[in-house]
Amino acid sequence: MRDWARELGFSQIGVAGVDLSTAEPGLLAWLANGFHGSMDYMQAHGLRRARPAELVPGTTSVITARMDYLAATPEGWQAIEFDRLERPTEGIVSLYARGRDYHKVLRNRLQKLADRIADAIGPFGHRVFTDSAPVLEVELAARSGQGWRGRHTLVLNREGGSMFFLGEIYVDVALPPTEPVGDHCGSCHACLDVCPTGAIVAPxxxxxxxxxxxxxxxHAGSIPVELRPLMGNRIYGCDDCQLVCPWNKFAQPALVPDFAPRAGLVGQSLVALFAWNEEEFLRFTEGSPIRRIGHARWLRNIAVAMGNALRKGEDAEMRAALQARAGHPDGVVREHVEWALGQGDSQAPGSRRS
Ligand code: SF4
Ligand code: SF4
Structure with a gap:
């Protein structure tokens, strides 16, 4: 199975049992604190997330898999990414989202793995998942030895850092579980310190x-005003807690070509990205995970980044681009555009570049 998984682009597979009862109190406390925000489906599914055999009756084991996604890992790739955050007029898309939608890639390849197993042992009940259903992915990955849960809550692997996707196959075949690994965060707190919004409230x-x-x-609605200035030029996701993590010096390049960055998404100006109309947004993001958020949320995010850029220096072109969207039919977009236009010093006489 390991060889087949490798051929399909997975870096590691493991097996977890289905008794996750010791994870239930933590899940309930997280939900009770409201930490899931507006992700109501988390609340709605409740403990089914921690009970694989309730989600898919008959499940006796879970095959876990991880797939590296970095297109390349040149020396100092983390510093290259941190540098992008210092260029306020550029929009930053999270590393994992620069290529093809991982949901499709992983689902297809997990299904192929299941098919190969079926060819060998005969038909068996199974269902594949990747970030798509009430599945306690990190818990299953950690229990099956894919790595340990880092203080930033993501899975960390000694040979692969954290720049990988997780996927699972729920199966009705009893397989021997693979061993978990110990925690190697040591005394490090770098992820807590670097998080721009203080989202990692405790290890x-x-x-x-x-x-x-x-x-x-x-998040679909208005972004809390107090958090907007902290978002900088991050317009889709955020990698900071992973970029700073010392274990990511061991991050591995992807074994599949699907996650290679698309032209126009890296090193692109906010003004250029904001200029896409809906038809262009759909065309440029076809097959990309970005498409899932829709054009309005895309504009909302870029408007926040533009407001943050204007706080750092006036920019007539950017201001004109925002003004051109001031009458957008979506109220959330309009409100964020208005907020962005209120940033910076354009109201003051002698503004720098307007
Ligand atoms: S992704 Fe960014 S905002 Fe979220 S916890 Fe990590 S550093 Fe903080
Ligand atoms: S940055 Fe440090 S504390 Fe955070 S996950 Fe990485 S090793 Fe653990």
Whole structure:
């Protein structure tokens, strides 16, 4: 199975049992704190997330898999990414989202793995998942030895850092579980210190409501005003807590070509990205995870980044681009555009570049 998984682009597979009862109190506490924000489906599914055999009756084991996604890991790639955050007029898309939609890639390849197993042992009940259903992915990955849960709450692997996607196959075949690994965060707190919004409220506890990944992707409405200045030029996701993590010096390049960055998404100006009309947004993001958020949320995110850029220096072109969207039919977009136009010093005489 390991060889087949490798051929399909997975870096590692493991097996977890289905008794996750010791993870239930933590899940309930996270939900009770409201840390899931507006992700109501988390609340709605409740403990089914921690009970694989309730989600898919008959499940006795879970095959876990991880797939590296970095297109390349040149020396100092983390510093290259941190540098982008210092260029306020550029829009930053999270590393994992620069290529093809991982949901499709992983689902297809997990299904192929299941098909190969079926060819060998005969038909068996199974269902594949990747970030798509009430599945306690990190818990299953950690239990099956894919790595340990880092203080930023993501899975960390000694040979691969954290720049990988997770996927699972729920199966009705009893397989021997693979061993978990120990925690190697040691005394490090770098991820807590670097988080721009203070979303990692304590080691191993993430308040999604403050996380830029949640705010730019999952959250549909208005972004809290007090968090907007902290978002900088991150327009889709955020990588800071992973970029700073010392274990990511071991991050591995992807074994599949699908996650290679698309032209026009890296090093692109906010003004250019903001100029896409809906038809262009759909065309440029076809097959990309970005498409899922829709054009209005895309504009909302870029408007926040533009407001933050204007706080750092006037820019007539950017201001004109915002003004051109001031009458957008979506009220959330309009409100964020208005906020962005209120940033910077254009109201003051002698503004720098307008
Ligand atoms: S993704 Fe960004 S905002 Fe979210 S916890 Fe990590 S550093 Fe903080
Ligand atoms: S930055 Fe440090 S504390 Fe955070 S996950 Fe990485 S090793 Fe652990």
């Amino acid at each position: 191993y506890r993430l308040d999604a409501r403050r996380c830029i990944s949640y705010l730019t992707i999952e």
